[in-house]
Amino acid sequence: MNNGKADAQAGSGIFIRTDNPMNRAIRIPGPDQSNQIGELVAVIIALQNAPAFAPITFITDSMYVIEGLTIHLGSWEDRGWVGVENSRFFKAAAYHLRYRSATTDFKWVKGHNGDPGNEAADKLAREGALKLHPDALNLAVPTYQAIRNTKADKHPPRRSASTNLARIQAGLEELTEHPETIPQLWLQCRNTNLRPLVRQFLYKAIQHAYRVGDFWMPIPGYEERAICPFCRDSSDNLDHILLECESPARKIIWLLAADLWPDLYGPWPSINFGTVLGCGKLSTHLPNPPDQREQAPRPDSPSDNPDTPRPHPGASRLLQILISESMYLIWVLRCERVIQQQTHGPKSIASRWTNAMNRRLHIDRITACKIKRTPKETTKVTVTWKGTLKNESTLPPDWASHPEVLVGIRPPRTPTQWRLQAIPRAPHSPAPAGGRA
Template sequence: MGANRGRNNLRTPKIVYTDGSCTNNGKLNSRCGSGVWFGHDHPDNLALRIGGTAGTNQIGEIAAIVATLQHTDEIVPLRFRTDSESVMKGLTENLEDWENRGWIGVANAEYFQAAAYQMRIKSATVTFQWVKGHSGNAGNDGADEQADRGARKNRPDRIDLYIPPEWRLTGAKLATITQSIAYRGIRLDEEKKHPDGRSGPKAQLDRARDALESFTGYQETNETLWKGINCTDIRKNIQTFLYRAYQQSYKLGEFWIQTPMNERAVCGVCNDPVESLEHILLECESDARDIIWTMARDLWPHGDDTWPDLSLGIILATGNLVIEDQHPTNEERGKKRRQGPTRLLKILISESAHLIWVLRCERAIAGKVHTRAEIQRRWTRKINDRISIDRLSARLTPRKGKQQKPTYETWKGTLEDEDQAAELWANAKEVLVGIRKPRVPP
């Protein structure tokens, strides 16, 4: 696959392998490196540390290409060999389309733009060839080692991403723009003007980020926190609840203090003078809060060290929660995720928090009184509904084995009479499956 950005050159192209390496990929506390390998002990080999926050493997890969183009004579043709198909296609097949849309919505656009500029000012050819990673290829392994070495450097290297104004393409072509692209462009402009949003969302994002770092060790970006709301393990109505909680759009406590109806600021259960979402979900003396969190914690079958200290930040960031294998190496971090426990944790916390909120609204708005037995039944029914949805998905998915595995792993250790249940209970219509009865506070 080629990208001829200059005059054809008959000289044999110089082979160069590039790779990117990143620990805590995409997190604020990531360490990103770029590796360039021409040969054993070659003087042009590079091991670079990429600065900035939220580094990724892709950024490391593109930065390696940019650095190589900048450090190689423009008359020397190059053939890049990379194990990143997304980078290779981005600089060949997708480049024209991305430029036509003004780079709107393109991840790592500034790196791709810099690479495209460097290719165009060369007078020799630049081509790309995909190689399989971690397959014993000496060049690929050499670039990978260089990238790891770069990521471990104490100080970042300077990566020149400058593009002269006359080469910088801005805005999308009217002939190619769509309503979706236009909307994303407007939204990106607004984000540049107000990168942190309103003070409310910023405070909630910081709260979620701090809670996650305490539990997972990762510093998530605002982007990944917003994306976490749309996690497929969280039901749509609960996604809406979490989004509004981030935006602080519920009329609670402080909202009512300066109004004629200031009595609404007080919690109707424990008379806390300023009712807040955090108070409702985690602090109030209500039966709903006490019973639901006790049942959720008791159903959790994976030990105390994997159940987080509950806080509003943890609830907001439910979609970003991760349970990893114990004691992962730096290379394994983020890759050895325990899919079943991770998914169950997201379900238990999101469903429990949402039910506490729903019961509070029924009490405060409709004046409904909930007995302790009713609260227990409501929570049990919500969790059993999630099992039923998983079973239905497993039966309707053509590749049943692949779909059933996460279902079994999610609910392992939570079911009533699990040892006696049918081996393929997720796909057995005649088998009734539900959670075991959790402990209830007296």
């Protein structure tokens, strides 16, 4: 009413459906009275009262609200809301939008054009503007840190995640002799040495998010899914799938990973569940005299003591790639075997693993010579794959920076270890179990 005048009196209308208890006629409080504020307040109050998990579609005739909360919001925040009219209302609306876990959509309709919902909302807005007393309106927006603290208080770490993190700490300390902090273990899920799909798998595995093994035990009628369909005497938990299962895929893949590990880096390390899930933080050093170790770059030196073995960047990165790619392929083949009822022969398993390694090598080369194009990136690729390539002695020294040069990993040195393994069948065909590749 009287929009733009000193005696303006604004109202907001929220219409869901006839006789819905969330329908509201609101009188805007405070000195700021305009149609635009009335439209923003309707969005704010609707977001405050609607469940955060329920999808919402706002149908409004206000392009001002729609464009402000979708197109312009990012630029307004980037400039610190300087010069933005009605900024405190937009801030409140943006905060409640981001707090929601479900989708929120906006749909524009032409105003005063016979749309039943729009006409009903306008009627409620006029009714609100005529109310004798203004309604209470909460525009408080917690700071970002306060939001993080609030969510941390409401959602403490999962007990299963805490258990996995403790196992990762113990496994890494046993292998590298250096303890890792919990924040660092979460950050390793962002390690760019690992492919995005592998990083996602690591995060979900640490959170115990996959429906395997003991997850099924308390559910009546699904107890059999908790047992490994291949071994038949063990729970099909993730540690069993990756490191203990008698399936040929698991055995062959770890044999191939150990076989590709260059002799110059020493023996293949003894791995456990903690080191597998913490593969993004693995490091190793050359078992050579100190004068040879000094030749390698030392970006992550743990000590200034020259006698302290220093992680070798190429060996450490190769170890992270071998373990992460092998771990993920074991999981993928397990899902294909259990869920899709596929059968994998030894040659098929070896071919899948070789293709995964060659794909990872190809990604490294493309990154070095077409995306980043720096000598540092080329050197990183060269030192990572040293000792693993087919006919490496005949390759040009700058093979990493020339994608036209055909490069692939060498074949296994002891192929009979996996080729001669028979494929025993499970006692009976199991029901499809949970988990997803």
